[in-house]
Amino acid sequence: MHVVDWVVLSATILFIVVYGMWKTRKRDSVEHYLMGDRDLKWWTIGLSIMATQASGITFLSTPGQAYESGMGFVQFYIGLPIAMIVLSVFFLPIFYNLKVYTAYEYLEQRFDVKTRTFTAILFLIQRGLAVGLTIYAPSIILAKILDWNLAATNLAMGGIVIAYTVIGGSKAVSETQQQQMTIILIGLFVALMVVIWKLPQGVSFGDSVKVASQLGKMNIIDFTFDPKARYNFWSGILGGTFLFISYFGTDQSQVQRYLSGKTLTESRLGLLFNGILKVPMQFTVLFVGMMVFVFYQFNSSPLHFNSDNIRRLMDSPYAEQYSTLQSRHQEVFEQKRAGIYDMIAAERGQNAEQLQEAKTKVEGLLAEDNSLRKEAAQLVKANTPEAETKDTDYVFITFVMNHLPVGIIGLLIAVIFAAAMSSIAAEINALATTSVMDIYRRLIVSDAADTHYFRASVYFTIFWGLVALGFAGLASLFDNLIQAINIIGSLFYGVILGIFLVAFFFRKVRSNAVFYAAVLSELCIIGLFVADKWGYLQLGFLWLNLIGPALVIGLSMLLQQIFSHGGEEEIKKAQEL
Amino acid sequence: MNNPITDSYPPIMGTWKRLYILVLLVHALVLLLFIFLTFFY
Numbered sequence: 001m002h003v004v005d006w007v008v009l010s011a012t013i014l015f016i017v018v019y020g021m022w023k024t025r026k027r028d029s030v031e032h033y034l035m036g037d038r039d040l041k042w043w044t045i046g047l048s049i050m051a052t053q054a055s056g057i058t059f060l061s062t063p064g065q066a067y068e069s070g071m072g073f074v075q076f077y078i079g080l081p082i083a084m085i086v087l088s089v090f091f092l093p094i095f096y097n098l099k100v101y102t103a104y105e106y107l108e109q110r111f112d113v114k115t116r117t118f119t120a121i122l123f124l125i126q127r128g129l130a131v132g133l134t135i136y137a138p139s140i141i142l143a144k145i146l147d148w149n150l151a152a153t154n155l156a157m158g159g160i161v162i163a164y165t166v167i168g169g170s171k172a173v174s175e176t177q178q179q180q181m182t183i184i185l186i187g188l189f190v191a192l193m194v195v196i197w198k199l200p201q202g203v204s205f206g207d208s209v210k211v212a213s214q215l216g217k218m219n220i221i222d223f224t225f226d227p228k229a230r231y232n233f234w235s236g237i238l239g240g241t242f243l244f245i246s247y248f249g250t251d252q253s254q255v256q257r258y259l260s261g262k263t264l265t266e267s268r269l270g271l272l273f274n275g276i277l278k279v280p281m282q283f284t285v286l287f288v289g290m291m292v293f294v295f296y297q298f299n300s301s302p303l304h305f306n307s308d309n310i311r312r313l314m315d316s317p318y319a320e321q322y323s324t325l326q327s328r329h330q331e332v333f334e335q336k337r338a339g340i341y342d343m344i345a346a347e348r349g350q351n352a353e354q355l356q357e358a359k360t361k362v363e364g365l366l367a368e369d370n371s372l373r374k375e376a377a378q379l380v381k382a383n384t385p386e387a388e389t390k391d392t393d394y395v396f397i398t399f400v401m402n403h404l405p406v407g408i409i410g411l412l413i414a415v416i417f418a419a420a421m422s423s424i425a426a427e428i429n430a431l432a433t434t435s436v437m438d439i440y441r442r443l444i445v446s447d448a449a450d451t452h453y454f455r456a457s458v459y460f461t462i463f464w465g466l467v468a469l470g471f472a473g474l475a476s477l478f479d480n481l482i483q484a485i486n487i488i489g490s491l492f493y494g495v496i497l498g499i500f501l502v503a504f505f506f507r508k509v510r511s512n513a514v515f516y517a518a519v520l521s522e523l524c525i526i527g528l529f530v531a532d533k534w535g536y537l538q539l540g541f542l543w544l545n546l547i548g549p550a551l552v553i554g555l556s557m558l559l560q561q562i563f564s565h566g567g568e569e570e571i572k573k574a575q576e577l
Numbered sequence: 578m579n580n581p582i583t584d585s586y587p588p589i590m591g592t593w594k595r596l597y598i599l600v601l602l603v604h605a606l607v608l609l610l611f612i613f614l615t616f617f618y
Contacts, residue, residue, distance in 0.1 A: 074611070081604040085597050213618050220611040268593075275600050279607055 001146060001409065008410030012183060013417055017164050020176035024168030030453045034101060034433045036171030036260045044178050045270025048257045048426075049248070050278060051177035054184060056138025056157075056420030057393075059412075062282070063289025064305075064392035067296075070217040071286045075231045077279050079241030083248060084275030086241075088268040090504055091249045096264045101437045103255040103500070110503045111511035113442065118515060119499055120438035122522075123252055124431060126492045128464065131427040132471020138420045139472065142413070144308040145397050154472045157417065161424045162465035166458060170260055170433075173425040177257075180418035187415030188284055194404055195291040200298045207344045208294040214343060214359055215366065217290050220283075228538045235543065243545040246497035248274075253423075253430035292399045297340050299403070303329045304376045305394035309387050316383045322376060329372050336365040428468060432460035491529060494548015495522045501549050502556050509560045517556035524551055 001009075024036075031037070040048070065073050100106050104123065108116035135158045143150040164172045196205055212218055222232040229235065248254045248271070261267030303326050304310055313322050339362040346355035377389035400412050436457050445452070495518055502514050525548050532539050 078604075078608065081600055085600060088593075088597070209618070213614070218614050218618060221608070221615045272596065272600050276603055279604065283607075283611075 001413075002406045004406045005410030005413065008407055009414045009417070012411070012414035013160065013421075016176050016179040016183070016418065016421075017160055019179060020172045021164050021167050023175050024172040028454065029450050030436070030457055032171070033169035033454055033457050034429075034436070035256075036169065036174055038260055039262045040174055040260045040266065040270075041262065042266045042269035042273060044174055045258050045261050045267055046273030046277070047181040048174045048177040048260075049254060049270060049274045050281070051181040051184070051419070051422035052253055052257055052426040053247075053278075053423070054181075054281075054419045055134050055423040056416045057134075059184075059188075059285065059416050059419055060138055060141050060397060061393050062285045063292060063396035064394070066217065066286040066289030067293045067395045068392045071220045071283070071290060072222060072231050074220055074279065074283050074286055075222065075233055075236035076240055077282050078233070078236040079238070080244045080278050081275035082237075082241045083244035084271045086245055087249045088271050091500075092258070092264060092267055092271070094504070095255070095259060096267070100259070102252050102434050103250050104252070104434065104438045107499065107503060108442075111514055115499065115511055115515045115518070116438060117443065118518065119250075119496055120434050122492045122496055123250075123434055124439075127251070127253060127427055127431055128467060129471065131424065131431065131464065131468040132475060134420060134424050134427060135468055135472040136475040138416055140475075141393055141397060142416065144306065145394060145401060146413075151473065154469065157420055158424065158465065158469045158472060161421045162428065162462065162469070165425045165428050165465065166461045169457070169461075170256060170429050173422075173429045174257065174260060176425065177422045180422040183411075183418045184415050185281075187411050188281070188288070190408060191288050191400075191404075191412060192284060192291070194408060195288060195295055195399075198295055198299075198403060203298065203344060207347070208291065210347050211297065211340055211343055212290050212294050214347075214355075215362065217293055227543060239543050239546050242497060242549060243493060246493045246500075246545060246549075250496045250500050251430075251493075252434050253426045256430050256433055257426065289396060292396060295399065295403070298337060300330060300333050302398060303373060304380060305391040305398045306380075306388070307394070307398065309380045309384070309389070309391070312387075313380055313383050318379045318383050322379055325372050325376050325379070329369060332365050332369050332372065336362055336369065339365060424468065428461055428464045431464040432457055435460045435464070491525055491544070492522070494525060494545045495552055497545070498549035498552025498556075502553055506553065506557065509556045510563070513560035513563055514552070514556045517552050517554075517559050520555055521548060521551035 062073065095103065095106060098106055098109060102120070104116045104120040107119055135154055139150060139153040139157055142148060143153045164176060168175070196208075199205065199208055209218070222229070223234075224232055225234050226232060227235075258267040258270050261270060302310070303322075304313075310322075313319065339358050342358035343355060343362060346352075346358055377391070380387050380389050397416075400409055404412065436453060440456055440460070441453055445456075498521060499514060499518050502509050502517075525544055528537070528539065528544065528547065531537050
C-alpha cells in the first residue's frame, strides 16, 4: 500500500478514536457508562443503529455477491422498514416506560426471573460467539490481500475498539459510530463515482446498466414463491420482517443504541431514519458490486480473486496448468468484450435481433469463463486442500487495490475498518451490559454500591473484548469453527423473538408456559436445522425466523391452557397486573 | 390499576400515523423502482 494510503487510513481511524475517547472521557457511574447519559439525538441514534448492523464483511462480501449473482440480495432487507414501524409502535414505549437497561429486564417484569435469565443467556451465547467473527472475517481478507500479519490485523482492529469501549463506555460507542458511519457513506459514494468514472470511453452509465441488466445482474425482485430459495420477495417481506423485529427489538447490541436516546421521540425517529436509509444503502453497496462486474467486462480480471491462493499456486507443480487456464481466460475476455460492444451498439440501434445474437454469444462466453474459474478453484484445492476456494469476498478489495487511485484506496480500507469497529464496539458494549445487569447484579451481587457495578461493567467490557480477540485468533486455526458459530447464532433469533411477542401481545400467557414453550421451540428449531442439513427437508434459513416465533406462541398458548387448570388464582393475579 | 407493562400501547395517531405512512410510502416507491429495474429496464 502506498504511503499516502497509509496516512489516509491511519489519520481517519485515529481521528475517530481520539475524538470519541476525548468526548467521553469522564465516565463514573453505571448509568453513564452503560447508557451514555441517555441523551442522544435521533440522527446519532439512526447512524449508530446503521453502523452497528454494517460490519466489515458487509463492504467486502456484499459487492462480491452482486458481482457473482446480481442484486437479488437486497430482498433480504425489504421487511426492514416495516420492522422499524412495529418496533416504534409496540416495543419502544414499553422499554421507555420501564426505564430498562436491557431488553431482557422487561421479561422479568412481564414473566419471571428464569425467563429473563434464559433469554439473556441465549443472547450471550449467540453474540459472545459471533463477536470474534466480526473481527476475524474482515481481518483474514485484508491480511491476505494486503499481505499483512493476521494476528496483528486482528489485534489492531480489536485492540483499538476495546480501548475506546472500555474507556468511554456506551457514549464512546455512539460518538465513534456517528463518525464511522459518515466515513462509510462518503467512502461508498466515492467508490460508486470512481467505478462509473472508470467506464471506457464511449460507454455511458446507461449503457453499462443495460448490459448488466441483459446479463441478469439486475434481477432485484423475484416474486417466485420458493421456500428453498434463500432470497426472494416473500422470504424478505415475511421472514425478513420477523428477523429484523427480532434483531432490532431483542438483540441488546441494537436495543442499547436506541435506549440511549434522549426521549422516546428521538429513539423512534432514529429507528425510522434507519428504516428509510437502510434499503437504499444496501442497494448502493450491491450496485457498486454490479458496476465492478461491468468494469471487468471491459478490463481484464484475475482468473481467481484470492491473490494469496494464486501466489501459492504459482510456486507449485500446478503453475503451468494455471497459466494455461489464465491464457484461455484472457482469450475469452477479449471475445466477450467485443460481444459486449456489439450488445451496446445493438441496444443503441434498437436492433433486437442483433442484440439477441450478441447476448447469446456473451452468455456462452460468460459460462465458459465461469467453468475456467471453477477449474482454477479446483487447482487451488488440489494444491492446498484446506484453502478457501470461494473468492467472491475478494472481488471488491481486489478491484480497490488494483484499480483505484492512491488515497482512495486508504479511504476504502478505512471504510472497512470503520464498519468492523462500529459493530465490534456495539457488541462488546451490549455483552458487558447484559452480563452486569441481567446476570451479575440480578443473580450474583445484588446490593452493592453504584461504583461497584461501574467497575464490574469496565471489567466485563475488558472480558468480552478479550473473548472476542480469543475467538478471532482461534478462528484462523479451525475453519469449521466459523461455520459452526454462524449456524449457532442464526438458530436463536426466532425463539428470542417468540418470547418477546408473547410478552407484548398474548396477555394471558404466564411465565411457566412461555418458559417451557421457548425451551421446546429451541429444540424443534435445532431439529429442523439438523433435518435440513441431513437432507430430510429443504428450508431457506430465513424461514426459521418465522417458524421460531410461531412455535413459541403456539406452544405457550397450549401450555397455558394445560397449566391454567386449577391455577385460576394465578390467572386472576396476571389479569390484575 | 396503573401498570407500565399493560398501559403502554399508545394509539397510533396524529403526526406519528402520518410519519409511519410516509415511511411506508417511501419504501413502496423504492420497491416500485426495484420492480421497474427488474422487469422493465
